[in-house]
Amino acid sequence: MPTAVIWFRDDLRLRDHPALQAAARAGFAPLPVYIHAPHEDGGWAPGATSNAWRHRSLAALDASLRQRGSRLHVFAGDSLATLQAIAAVTGAGAVYWSRRHEPAAARRDEAVRRALRAQRLRADAWNASLLFEPWQLETRAGDPFRVFTPFWNAARRAWSPQAPYPAPDALPEFDRLPGETALDALGLAPDIPWDASFWAHWTPGEAGADAALQAFIEHGLHDYRDGRDRPDRPLTSRLSPHLHFGEIAPWRIVDAVAHAGPVEERAAFVRELAWREFGVHVLHHFPQTPDANFNPRFDDFPWAAPDPALLAAWQRGRTGVPIVDAGLREMRATGWMHNRVRMVVASFLTKHLRLHWLHGARWFWDHLVDADLANNTLGWQWVAGTGVDAAPYFRIFNPVLQARKFDPAGEYIARWVPELRGLPAKARHAPWEVPSGSRPTGLYPARPIVDLAEGRASALEALKRIRVPVADPLG
DNA sequence: TGGCACTTAGG
DNA sequence: CTAAGTGCC
Numbered sequence: 117m118p119t120a121v122i123w124f125r126d127d128l129r130l131r132d133h134p135a136l137q138a139a140a141r142a143g144f145a146p147l148p149v150y151i152h153a154p155h156e157d158g159g160w161a162p163g164a165t166s167n168a169w170r171h172r173s174l175a176a177l178d179a180s181l182r183q184r185g186s187r188l189h190v191f192a193g194d195s196l197a198t199l200q201a202i203a204a205v206t207g208a209g210a211v212y213w214s215r216r217h218e219p220a221a222a223r224r225d226e227a228v229r230r231a232l233r234a235q236r237l238r239a240d241a242w243n244a245s246l247l248f249e250p251w252q253l254e255t256r257a258g259d260p261f262r263v264f265t266p267f268w269n270a271a272r273r274a275w276s277p278q279a280p281y282p283a284p285d286a287l288p289e290f291d292r293l294p295g296e297t298a299l300d301a302l303g304l305a306p307d308i309p310w311d312a313s314f315w316a317h318w319t320p321g322e323a324g325a326d327a328a329l330q331a332f333i334e335h336g337l338h339d340y341r342d343g344r345d346r347p348d349r350p351l352t353s354r355l356s357p358h359l360h361f362g363e364i365a366p367w368r369i370v371d372a373v374a375h376a377g378p379v380e381e382r383a384a385f386v387r388e389l390a391w392r393e394f395g396v397h398v399l400h401h402f403p404q405t406p407d408a409n410f411n412p413r414f415d416d417f418p419w420a421a422p423d424p425a426l427l428a429a430w431q432r433g434r435t436g437v438p439i440v441d442a443g444l445r446e447m448r449a450t451g452w453m454h455n456r457v458r459m460v461v462a463s464f465l466t467k468h469l470r471l472h473w474l475h476g477a478r479w480f481w482d483h484l485v486d487a488d489l490a491n492n493t494l495g496w497q498w499v500a501g502t503g504v505d506a507a508p509y510f511r512i513f514n515p516v517l518q519a520r521k522f523d524p525a526g527e528y529i530a531r532w533v534p535e536l537r538g539l540p541a542k543a544r545h546a547p548w549e550v551p552s553g554s555r556p557t558g559l560y561p562a563r564p565i566v567d568l569a570e571g572r573a574s575a576l577e578a579l580k581r582i583r584v585p586v587a588d589p590l591g
Numbered sequence: 592t593g594g595c596a597c598t599t600a601g602g
Numbered sequence: 603c604t605a606a607g608t609g610c611c
Binding site for chain 1: 592593594
């Protein structure tokens, strides 16, 4: 039986795996391979938190392969050279993989495909991560979408998610290959166990993804529309890291929720999946956006000179604004932050502190288990106002109002900012506003590092400097 | 997927 | 005085 190398990357599962399925259909014996090559990810090599998850997810994939008689063959080095060496040693006739859409990875994949085909190997890639490939939807004018709602409308018109399909029962075994290394030797897992607190919250791997999906359907979906905005309540799906690493296919998620819960609730959830698709669409069509403003008008925006003390206060959750600090501390403790709070902390960084959104994007990149170039870029540019789907006004979140609205009892704040636990619930949103007797004592900042009204005003003032002057009709 | 100033209704 | 609605950035 001829061999097909299955080149695993961000598709760490065995069900719903089109490359694996294609190999079986064509009569190939699949050889599962992982190549550690972060130097091929351009300026956005995965951060330490992402690596910690990947280590466990790869271990889960390997265990799952072993249950079926196979295992994961692990390498480190240049992807193309490694694949060529594997093909030469095994006499493989094909290399199959799942597409990636990050610009550097997509370019690398294309170079790999050409080189392999030039030596008469079959080299093919499939969609394993999306409901719609980024080139599949376009405006009536044939352009990429720049606004979410029309994108979502087009997606609904074209809606035809595929059905889930099972993993193969048994897989063939291969001998150890020259150059193979151990998963533990890749250095993905932290040397110092700073991630120890993460794993009470997460189970990386295909089984963990399935458990998260079932838990969401049981506990979160029924109240998703309003509940998803509440960081104090566990109603979000928490599927983002599983989706990022391809531990579950989006079409399997769509299938699972299709008949669960009230129709309005599941529609709201599928809409959130579509935001993820929109992020990939935008990244594919505007590949500069991880590093540059989508809207070039903001290239002249007067960002504040990065003050290391202010940036560090934001990073460590010591800004003195409770909802902001809670979010950044949640991320450091669990590798994840509630989406509503992501918007609030991002707005605070880019508007009140007026620091460039890339400072925040980089910090998220290194500290989120679901760090994803498409979603991270979309989210930061959206909040900063530099990106797609821009509002006709300059959106500045008021972190106190956001906290009162979405964490009304201050439970989320109390969970992550223990200095404020002794305060009455109402005082936790803005402790500097309450009588001094009920203010936090000890180490928590007495006041925010920037006055909220002044921060807002300075952001609006900065915006005026890049506003195109309106032509005076009277000359 | 916002906030704020201003207005009006109603306690 | 608060809640809710409106117009505007």
